[in-house]
Amino acid sequence: RQGINKDVVTVVTQVLVDADDPAFRKPEKPIGPFYSKEQAEKLMNEKGWNMVEDAGRGYRRVVASPRPVKIVEYQAIRALVEKGYTVICCGGGGIPVIVDSESLEGAAAVIDKDRVASLLACLLQADLLIIPTGVSKVSLNYRKPNQIDLDHISLDEAKAHLEQGHFAAGSMRPKMEAAISFLESGGRKAIITLPEMIEDAVLGNAGTHILAN
Numbered sequence: 001r002q003g004i005n006k007d008v009v010t011v012v013t014q015v016l017v018d019a020d021d022p023a024f025r026k027p028e029k030p031i032g033p034f035y036s037k038e039q040a041e042k043l044m045n046e047k048g049w050n051m052v053e054d055a056g057r058g059y060r061r062v063v064a065s066p067r068p069v070k071i072v073e074y075q076a077i078r079a080l081v082e083k084g085y086t087v088i089c090c091g092g093g094g095i096p097v098i099v100d101s102e103s104l105e106g107a108a109a110v111i112d113k114d115r116v117a118s119l120l121a122c123l124l125q126a127d128l129l130i131i132p133t134g135v136s137k138v139s140l141n142y143r144k145p146n147q148i149d150l151d152h153i154s155l156d157e158a159k160a161h162l163e164q165g166h167f168a169a170g171s172m173r174p175k176m177e178a179a180i181s182f183l184e185s186g187g188r189k190a191i192i193t194l195p196e197m198i199e200d201a202v203l204g205n206a207g208t209h210i211l212a213n
Contacts, residue, residue: 006084006085006086007084007085007086008085008086008087008088009080009085009086009087009088010087010088010089010091011073011076011077011080011087011088011089012073012091012095013071013072013073013077013089013090013091013094013095014071014072014073014094014095014096014097014104015068015069015070015071015072015090015093015094015095015096015097015111015116016068016069016070016071016072016097016098016099016104017066017067017068017069017096017097017098017107017109017111018066018067018069018098019098019099019107021064021066021067023064023065023066023067023109024064024066024107024109026064027050027062027063027064027065028062028064028065028170029062029063029064029065029109029110030052030054030060030061030062031060031061031062031063031110032060032061033060034054034057034058034059034060035051035058035059035060036058036059037053037059039059040058040059043061049061050062050063063108063109063110064107064108064109064110065109065110065111065112066096066107066109066111067111067112067115068093068094068111068112068115068116068119071089071090071094071116071119071120071123072097072104073089074120074123077089077120077124078123078124081124089120090113090116090117090120092110092113093110093111093112093113093115093116094111094116096109096110096111112174112178114131114174114175114177114178115174115177115178115181117129117131117178118178118179118181118182119181121182121187122181122182122185122186122187125186126182126187127187127188127189128187128188128189128190128191128202129178129179129182129187129189129190129191130190130191130192130193130198130201130202131175131178131179131190131191131192132192132193132194132195132198133172133175133192133193133194134194135194136149136193136194136197136206136207137149137150137151137192137193137206137207137208138150138167138172138175138176138192138208140161140166141166142166142168142172149208150208151208151209152208152209152211153208153209153210153211154210154211154212154213155180155183155184155210155211155212155213156213158176158179158180158183158210159180161176162176162177162180172192175192176192176210178190179192179210180210183210183211183212187212188211188212189209189210189211189212190209190210191207191208191209191210192207192208192210193206193207193208194206194207
């Protein structure tokens, strides 16, 4: 429809995680529908699920969100990229798997999409990582009277802001961690912005640009 003559392929992707990742001992990622307190207690007893109350809206199941270790289909993804295909992969963070004896087994977990995107970008030796989010720019003191929007910052500045606690866990923090990991592994630039502003951001007219030192 856009007149782009390029083949697109989707790869169902398994992502290896460490069975001993501390996240499995402290599941915190809410998934699925909301339940009443009575329903939640029944599911905890019958299925052994971990359930938490979610901001007054009801109870939800929580699962681990371990760090990605390896993208199982990476070689196939790389081969497709090198052949000129546009590859859609690691959807939803990929399918989390652990090593069980000598085979792979699914894990009750959700992998952070930004972390696995950063891992893939590092493996592909990409120059640029674009992380879409719900705001146009990364901010310090977000939603406070002294909010400061960030246009261009260095890797060292990004790490300092992260250490100072400017970014919320489960929100901007994992995106900044993903950007930092990418740059520390040899990437040149990471951009964080709204999906609809990506084109302008690539041209340098929007978003937060985090640059390698």
